[in-house]
Amino acid sequence: MDDQLIWATDQEGQIRLIAARTTDLVREAQRRHNSWPTATAALGRTMTAALLIGAMQKGDEKITLRILGDGPLGAVVAQSNGQGQVRGYVQNPDLDWPSKSPEKLDVGGAVGSTGHLHVTRDLGLKESYTGSAPLVSGEIAEDLTHYFATSEQTPSAVALGVLVNEDGSVQAAGGYILQLLPGVSEERIEDIEKQIQALGPISHFFASGKDLADLVEPLLPGHEKKVLAVKKPAFYCHCDRERLTVMLKSLGAQELAQMREEQGGAEVVCHFCSERFWFSAEDLTALEREVSGLE
Ligand SMILES: [Zn+2]
Incomplete structure (x- = not known):
């Protein structure tokens, strides 16, 4: 049923x-x-x-x-x-x-x-x-x-x-x-x-x-x-990589750089559905550049 x-x-x-x-x-x-x-x-x-x-x-x-x-x-x-x-x-x-x-x-x-x-x-x-x-x-x-x-x-x-x-x-x-x-x-x-x-x-x-x-x-x-x-x-969960990217960017360039140096990337887990998203060191570098450009 x-x-x-x-x-x-x-x-x-x-x-x-x-x-x-x-x-x-x-x-x-x-x-x-x-x-x-x-x-x-x-x-x-x-x-x-x-x-x-x-x-x-x-x-x-x-x-x-x-x-x-x-x-x-x-x-x-x-x-x-x-x-x-x-x-x-x-x-x-x-x-x-x-x-x-x-x-x-x-x-x-x-x-x-x-x-x-x-x-x-x-x-x-x-x-x-x-x-x-x-x-x-x-x-x-x-x-x-x-x-x-x-x-x-x-x-x-x-x-x-x-x-x-x-x-x-x-x-x-x-x-x-x-x-x-x-x-x-x-x-x-x-x-x-x-x-x-x-x-x-x-x-x-x-x-x-x-x-x-x-x-x-x-x-x-x-x-x-x-x-x-x-x-x-x-x-159904509406989370996706794009939304989590926005969330990551809101942390600021300094925080992103720290995660990149200390963990070699960032794993983001969605609270609602436990889906895991991995952002590599290269991904974070790109986000840092974007954030810095905006700041
Ligand atoms: Zn989710």
């Missing part, structure tokens, strides 16, 4: 649901960062959340979700765009963190429950807007629910899950954000709450081979839904 993203609303547009199966893209993130289970779960949840928030935007806005807790995992960061492309990293991917139980990785403990989450919307033309909220538990879904309620005044149900195998590989991943706009009846809200309870943990839902349709149907039942978009999400 391929990764998939779906955006649907009820007939009146008062309930919106964005859901995604992200198993393959979280697998790729785990492989690229060589992350340990708890780090994989935190990264996978954050990437899934960024993907869902990104898909809710109009046009070509870029979303950056940063989870900055006081736990040993360090920062967890993910970026996505309206096309369903997402990338992400965790500061300490090789953290060996004990589980609370064999069934449950302790993401909250690794992330930390003190800190903030930030959602930055990049509107293009160098304009951006950041909304923030304090962390509640470090479990990420709960923190986002709190963020939507306080920072965006939108009551939401957020579920994010990554099931990691004993060997550290990813068995299943996915999640959803369900938002209630003004006008939804109490009765309807109670019904949705019951359906959410019945769905159970979202990682197990996807691990059992169920489809997005099995998620959309109970939450937006029968004929009352409108499917607005279906996409195939993917891990």
Whole structure:
């Protein structure tokens, strides 16, 4: 089953649901960062959340979700765009963190429950807007629910899950954000709450081979839904040699010369995808000349 993203609303547009199966893209993130289970779960949840928030935007806005807790995992960061492309990293991917139980990785403990989450919307033309909220538990879904309620005044149900195998590989991943706009009846809200309870943990839902349709149907039942978009999400990083060249040049001629003399070149590793780029002594000499010419 391929990764998939779906955006649907009820007939009146008062309930919106964005859901995604992200198993393959979280697998790729785990492989690229060589992350340990708890780090994989935190990264996978954050990437899934960024993907869902990104898909809710109009046009070509870029979303950056940063989870900055006081736990040993360090920062967890993910970026996505309206096309369903997402990338992400965790500061300490090789953290060996004990589980609370064999069934449950302790993401909250690794992330930390003190800190903030930030959602930055990049509107293009160098304009951006950041909304923030304090962390509640470090479990990420709960923190986002709190963020939507306080920072965006939108009551939401957020579920994010990554099931990691004993060997550290990813068995299943996915999640959803369900938002209630003004006008939804109490009765309807109670019904949705019951359906959410019945769905159970979202990682197990996807691990059992169920489809997005099995998620959309109970939450937006029968004929009352409108499917607005279906996409195939993917891990995608926009880094390339050209961008890293700009970054290197910003270090200045002196720093470049030092790297050339001491290391015979420079290896630049992309945070987001762990791709390595090697700049030889000759490359650095050329950059030094360019920088000096500009200075
Ligand atoms: Zn990259």
